[in-house]
Amino acid sequence: MQCPKETQVELKDGALFAGPKAKCCPDCGGAWIPPEHYLDWQDRNRIGFEEDPTVEVLPSAAPITFDPPPLDNRAALCPDCKHYLVRGRVNLRNTSFFVERCPNCKGYWCDGGEWSILEKLRLHTHLEHIFSDLWQAKVKALEASERERQATVDKLGPEIAAKIFELAELLENHPNGDFGVAYLMRRFEE
Numbered sequence: 100m101q102c103p104k105e106t107q108v109e110l111k112d113g114a115l116f117a118g119p120k121a122k123c124c125p126d127c128g129g130a131w132i133p134p135e136h137y138l139d140w141q142d143r144n145r146i147g148f149e150e151d152p153t154v155e156v157l158p159s160a161a162p163i164t165f166d167p168p169p170l171d172n173r174a175a176l177c178p179d180c181k182h183y184l185v186r187g188r189v190n191l192r193n194t195s196f197f198v199e200r201c202p203n204c205k206g207y208w209c210d211g212g213e214w215s216i217l218e219k220l221r222l223h224t225h226l227e228h229i230f231s232d233l234w235q236a237k238v239k240a241l242e243a244s245e246r247e248r249q250a251t252v253d254k255l256g257p258e259i260a261a262k263i264f265e266l267a268e269l270l271e272n273h274p275n276g277d278f279g280v281a282y283l284m285r286r287f288e289e
């Protein structure tokens with residue numbers, strides 16, 4: 100089996116750090132994770148599939164720096180069944196990279212270094228999330244709300260911003276919270 104990014108290089112049997120058995124490229128450090136190995140590993144760790152992605156593994160919350168490997172952007176074929184690999188975006192604070200999956204056999208490809216980042220993000224146990232529309236929508240929503248929060252801090256300073264976040268939470272959790280919101284809006288309408 101050849102490296103999908105460098106078809107002249109033969110993949111070798113190996114394993115990912117604290118992860119499943121994989122076919123590893125001795126040149127670029129990428130790894131092909133055959134679907135049966137991934138599912139086995141998930142089962143053995145009793146992680147299994149979760150229907151709903153959980154917010155705590157959302158990647159944008161993690162302050163991790165990473166330079167995506169140069170081969171990350173290269174389109175590639177499944178080293179096993181030769182279908183085009185589909186890319187799933189993982190966003191970090193200042194960059195993003197792609198995990199790849201074969202749409203046919205469901206094997207995964209991680210370029211060199213990507214698995215250890217996924218492990219730090221605790222996304223390594225949920226690779227299927229990266230390829231789900233629901234997951235990607237939640238990532239976008241979380242990022243938008245983080246940007247809005249940051250903009251509030253920038254405009255009003257950390258002290259007032261903290262008060263506003265606290266007030267927003269109080270109103271959100273109060274059964275008549277909308278009265279408070281209406282009051283504030285009236286105050287600023289004039």
Ligand SMILES: [Zn+2]
Binds near residue numbers: 104105126127128
């Ligand atoms: Zn390679």
Ligand SMILES: [Zn+2]
Binds near residue numbers: 177179180182203204
């Ligand atoms: Zn395949």
